[in-house]
Amino acid sequence: MSLVVRDLSKAFEDLQVLRGVDLTFGDSGIYCLMGSSGTGKTTFLRILMGLEKADCGVIEGVEGKRFSAVFQEDRLCEDRTPMENVMMVAERSVTREAAQRELCRILPEESIWRPVYTLSGGMKRRTAVCRALLASFDILLMDEPFTGLDEDTRTQVIRYVRERTQGKLVILSTHMEEDARELGAEVVRLEER
Amino acid sequence: MKENTARFGRRLFVIGFWILVWQLGAHAVDNHIILVGPWDTVLALGRLIPDWEFWRSIAYSFGKITLGFLSGFGAGVFLGSLGYRLTFVKDLLKPVMVLLKSIPVASFVILALIWAGSKNLSVLISFIVVLPMIYVNTLAGLGSTDGKLLEMAKVFRMSAVRKIRYIYVPALLPYLKSGCRIALGMSWKSGVAAEVIGVPDHSIGEKLYMAKIYLNTADVLAWTLVIILVSALVERAVLGVLGRISFGGGAYESGGS
CATH class of the missing domain: 1.10.238 (Recoverin; domain 1)
Structure with missing residues (x-):
């Protein structure tokens, strides 16, 4: 079953971070969430991880699914x-x-x-x-996973990620179009609201 | 290496300096009831050491105070962890801990003498002194746990045991170590003070009391020296154990399983 997000909104006090987000992800494949800073990429991923509660909206297809994550910080x-x-x-x-x-x-x-x-x-x-x-995971969420890597290492890690996530759903946020290209990912844009 | 030698030399000098001040003070006072010098203290200690009763008293007080410390430590960690998880428990225990911290030890000793007699007095007093210190440090240590690591643990569905081992214990240990350092010293001070008041048979407190009755200042100082030494040894042992816990689980450290 694919992962469907409908009318998802989230605000932190007066700051509206996500407003009426509608997205659909397939069963498997790599999706690159793109958008300028402040468009709520991290918040979106955190909601999927269950670390934030959306103000309103529906997420379908995550019941019983196991998540794995690369956070914005390493958290080691x-x-x-x-x-x-x-x-x-x-x-x-x-x-x-x-x-x-x-x-x-x-x-x-x-x-x-x-x-x-x-x-x-x-x-x-x-x-x-x-x-x-x-x-162990069904859905892998990665928040700017290649930050701080030099060119060679980045390429090496991207290749490694592609190889290890065959047949799984991966949603990652990035600022670089290049990442999406090298990952062979579908680009999903989160626009500023 | 050179730095260590210099530090050791400096420490030796400081100790030597104060021993000299002590000796000069005793010489100036020239009254064996008011103050005896380090040499007379060592002689008194030398007289005590071959006596079986000397070791028996140490063992007795060591056993009782250590039992009080360990039970206070265990209860402090347990209640602190419970208070961290349940705000209700934390609120419930707050006045008790404030009370335990603020009531003078002497009042507790007298109450404990009435309630429990002198035999287990030092156990109870050490327990009462150690409990609030470890409780407060446990709460503070667990409160300092990195929330981002806890989120990571949630996403990765880490088991409670792994969370405790890899996230909570490393956050808790520095607080427990500093709490232990103070609590150990306090447990010995208050434990022996309780023994001096309660005078249980074959205890260090009893020996101190008898030395006071006979105005035997050399024995008082010799026993004091023993208390300091034993307390320091126990502190080393406990901190060593806590140190091993913090570096435990290093099965991968030397390059393999």
Whole structure:
């Protein structure tokens, strides 16, 4: 069943962030939410994640679905290693060896045994992406997941995301058209209200 | 390494300086009832050490005060966690904790003597002193938990056990450590003070009381030294355990499973 959003609105006190948003997403595929700053991309994703309540509107097709996410900030346990951060949310079938193998695809091996606070911003971002991909999910929500990555790493991570999300629904927010192109994603615009 | 040696040297100098001041003070007073010097204190300690009763008293007071501390610690963490989760419990406990913090220890000791007798007096007093400190620190520590990590845990459907281990415990530990540091010292001070008032048999408090009766200042200072040493050792042990918890779960640290 596809994910349908109808007439979704959300305001924070006097600030109207989303107004009457109507969107439809397929069962699977990658969708890029685009729009200038302040158009409510993050708020929209947070509502889907169940972290914010919409003022009005309907979301269909999320019942019983498992979400995974890359947040706008990395939200990692800083005193733990990337390996531990991944394992603490990974689905049961993911072994340490598998997690190590996956992490090593986008991170230097020595970095996966170090506490996160010793890693660079880009390494933390990649850890957050890998964590989201190794958790069990039906719908993956990513809020500007490639921020802080250099060109080569960005390409590498995009390729990794494409490969790991085959057959799943991915909704991600970004400012860059290029991200959508490289991901082969459908662009969905959230316009300023 | 060089810095450590310098720090150790500085510490040694500070200790040496104050021992010297103590010795000079005792020399100036020249009255063994009012003040004895460090040397006489060490001699008194040397006299006490071979005596079986000396060790028995330490074991007795150590056991009772540690029991009071541990039960106060456990109850403080439990009630603090409950108060964090349930505002009703927090509101309910607030006046009790304020009361426990503000009533003088001496009043508690007298009440406890009436209620429970002298045998378990130091257990009860240590408990009463430690409980509000650990409770307040537990509330503060859990209150400092990163809300963004809790959101992350919600989205990833992390189990309660994992949330406690990876999110709550790291937030709580720094507060618990600082709370423990103060609570441990206070539990020993108040525990021994309670023993001095209640004079239970074979306790450090009883020995201090007897030394006071016989105006044996050297013994008073020797026992005081023992209390400081034992309390410091217990503090080290407890903080060591808490330190291990904070670095626990590092199964991946050295590069493998």
